[in-house]
Amino acid sequence: MQRVFNRLKKVTHKADLPWEVHLIDNHQWNAFTIGGGKVFVYTGLFKGKLAVRSDDELAAILAHEIAHVNARHASEKQGKLMLSKLLDKKLRSAAYEASFTTNQEDEADKYSVIYSALAGYKPSAGAEIWARMHKQLGSDSKDRLHDHPLNADKAKSLTRYAKLAEQYYHSGKINKNYKTLLTNNAVFFHQGESTLKAGEGGGFLALFETLGNAYVEAEKAKQEQRKRGL
Ligand SMILES: [Zn+2]
Structure with a gap:
């Protein structure tokens, strides 16, 4: 895990953060971040039918969390709240990821395929994980936290992003x-590092929403046209 994480952190937007990855002995299939470069993985991620099966798959999970950090989805306030929850035994099972919106999840997925590809990990590995998740658990909204995209949807969008990142x-x-490529690639566009740093969920995210979504919308439209044979 450390080895995979070390390669990913070299190709992220915020390589200067004090990046750390920690393993927590917990049966849950989960990973989370408290922001500021700190990523946590539960041992449950490596066990059972849904266990991550390769460096590529582990990279997909870690890159997703790294993306949450870089896009500042995890604020310091949330991070402190999570830490206090972790220290409270009764709340230890609380899933931190639940506090991310569907938009933030999608944004983290877009970044994750780029980070994976740039670090030399298969960008389609994330899609494979979520396709397996869908096969095992289905995509019933009751199975997942309400603000998460369904497994099947996540697999579909990750497949789309991975195809765009494959070239890198x-x-x-x-x-x-x-x-x-971090600032100019086929998955998302933004105007360089300064924009990313400036956005406390504001500038960068707003710009991302506009440009990134416009691109995705255009891709969707193209796919629709192809489907209808236009
Ligand atoms: Zn997430």
Whole structure:
């Protein structure tokens, strides 16, 4: 896990953060972040039918959490709340991810495929995880926290993003152009590091919503047209 994390943290938007990954002995299939570069993974992620099966899949999970950190989805306030929850035995099962919105989840998924691809991990691995999740658990909204996209939807959108990121992926190798590609790639666009830093969920996110969504909408429209044979 440390090895995979170390390669991912080199190709992220905020390489200067004090990145740390910690393993928590807990049966749940989950990973979370408290922001500020701290990512936590439950041992449950490696057990049972849904266990992550490869470095590529683990990278998908870690990259997703790294993305939440970089997009500042996890605020310091939330982070402190989570830490206090973790310290409280009764609340230890609380799923922190529940506090992210569907939009933030989707944004983290977009980033995750780019981070995976740039670090030399298969960008489609995330889609494989969620396809398996759908196969095992279905996509009943009762199975998942209400603000999470359903497993099948997540698998579908991740497949779409992974196809766009595939061109940057060289198995086992960090993409030499990762710095440029972080700010300009086929999955999302934004105006460089300064925009990312400026946005306390504001500037960057707003810009992302506009440009990123416009792109995704255009892709969706194209797919619709293809489906209808236009
Ligand atoms: Zn998430």
